[in-house]
Amino acid sequence: MEPGLKPPPASEVFLAPGALVPAATAAAQAGPEHVLEPTAYDAILLAGFGGPEGQDDVIPFLRNVTAGRGIPDERLEEVAHHYRHYGGISPINEHNRQLKAALEAELAGRGIDLPVYWGNRNWAPYVPDALREAHTDGHRRLLAIPTSAYSSYSSCRQYREDIADALEATGLGADMQVDKVRQYFDHPGFVTPFCDAVAGGLAELRERGATAIEVLFATHSIPTADAERSGPAALELGDGGAYAAQHRAVAEVVMEAIGEQGTPWQVVYQSRSGPSSQPWLEPDVNDAIAALATPDGEGANRRDGVVIVPLGFLSDHMEVLWDLDNEAMETATEHGLAAVRVATPGIHPAFVAGLVDLVVERVQGTPVAERPAQTDLGPWYDVCRPGCCENVRRGFRPAVAGVQP
Template sequence: MPTPPSTAIPGSDPGALLIVSFGGPEGPDDVMPFLHNVTRGRGISDERLATVAEHYYLFGGISPINQCNRDLIAALVGELSGRGVEIPVYWGNRNWTPMLADTLAQMRDDGITRAIGFATSAFGSYSGCRQYAEDIHRARAAVGPGAPIVDKLPPFWEHEGFLSAMAGNLATARGAEPSAPVVFTAHSIPHSMAATAPYESQLHRACLEVAARTGTDQWSLAYQSRSGPARVPWLEPDIGDELDRLAQNGAGAVIVAPIGFVSDHMEVIYDLDTEARRRADSLGLRFTRVPTVGTHPAFVAMIADLVLSPPPPPCPPNCCLRESLSVREFTPE
């Protein structure tokens, strides 16, 4: 769906802040309907979805992402209030309640005509940035007349608050394992999606900056959570393969830093804390996982700064274009 580039809210007094996120199930009965929402129109069988569902059932059918967003909103309300700014903070998801269209309808009913939108995704790609703009565009169309205008902020991977929060968390982990190599991780995406976006270059630059701030000489970037048909090439190396490489090179420990994620949601607690940790244990690697930025004070302050300052220029209209559905068979949270 063609989406016009978002425009900037003039001045520094937005009518509201809208947190836009992926969404996740909050009980066993939610899991399959949630996965159907995620994969709608992609022709993925229930049998295949049932395999993914088992990841959620290991945690009671509950994804942490919604509670992570509630915690972030509470921290933001406190940060803004501490600055003397009393604006409502709303929250709408792509795939589960509260759904974005429902939130926009509530905003309209509350008299909100314009808001800044903050998507919980730091790096530029179709699914991490442009698709959220399309979600907003589609939700506004569903709400119809009176739907508030939402000006989505661009990705924030290079902002000081994000980098310093990530560096602070990594520094703490390195204090316990000062000689361990660091593996930064991010969600893998198909090569064809990466070709339309600055995703890889942004990740490498962010990793380089965080490594420099923490005095980390031994580091690498690996990818996780790939899915879809094996014939479609995705970004590599996979985190499991990177752990194998480190063990073969004589490492006794590893620090894994999920720089590509802003909260400890399912793809962190399952793909890293469960699967990657199990792989590391089998290889004899001590495994330390760095927390995501979550509600780190520097990260929360960064969001408040973005809301209250003149926003940066919006993404160009041709950035992070969508490719064919055949290479979009993944379900990132």
């Protein structure tokens, strides 16, 4: 594979005789909602999004991200300036280096002998690189940890498709098995850092004199057609599907956990990139901030402060730095609102420990009743369900860790 190029879409992924889940370990091949049999994994695959690490990387990286959509380079430059503002470097790769090291330390501290391999979907080191390295080291059964907590095409299924692409590109599809931990949006390890962050953000604004504060839980917007297809259709989770429902549920848990049920909050969206004719999830974070600064009737809904919470993100990568730290904070300043953007989980000890807990669940085959989940939606599925998280523009491509549609 040439430098700067991600593997092409897979035409198929190895399916063992009688199995319903491609490239799966024996305990997951039949497609149970939760795998309750212990599985002896050889290694962990930390699956990242990837990001450029220099000005020359920016356009090739964005070509990878938008592959198959036919977007010309001049349009990619409209997004490229966000990266160029920071020297062409996305912080996401450095975060994954830190997360990999933190996971290795946590595993070693618990006496769990599982090496961690890191591979990205859109920039080096790529997923095929990680699979080749693991295979050379003698590992055949991997458990993937995607660096995304929620259900949707872009935050779950696309990771699973890219692993399938990597298995075909490397020729390892029949020789390696790759499962995936469940979506961890409501695992205590993911929720706890946000509880700490929101409580701290509210305290800071109150110290600065704000008395009418609203909490804005921000996440990446996605096309409404994709959102409606996120998660299994049988769950009937309403507008926005599982993606929106999971964010709302986690936001509610955070506010209740810190004793702020009476403080107003809402889920808002950011980083829209589609054509204006295509509906995406709303409201946009900037529109929401502007609305909070506008008197409604007697001005009862007017705010004097906003806490901006990057609930949809694991780390401070480009969408957080540019869309929140630059644009959203500028919008708040323009409208006279005190504002603070609170931290992402990063390598918060609770988050790192929680990811290892998810690994232990699959190693031990932990019963569902013993798996922690802080919303009524969880614990989420170990094996993605048939028809889950379809991309209506691309259809269902080969993917691992899920029952085929």
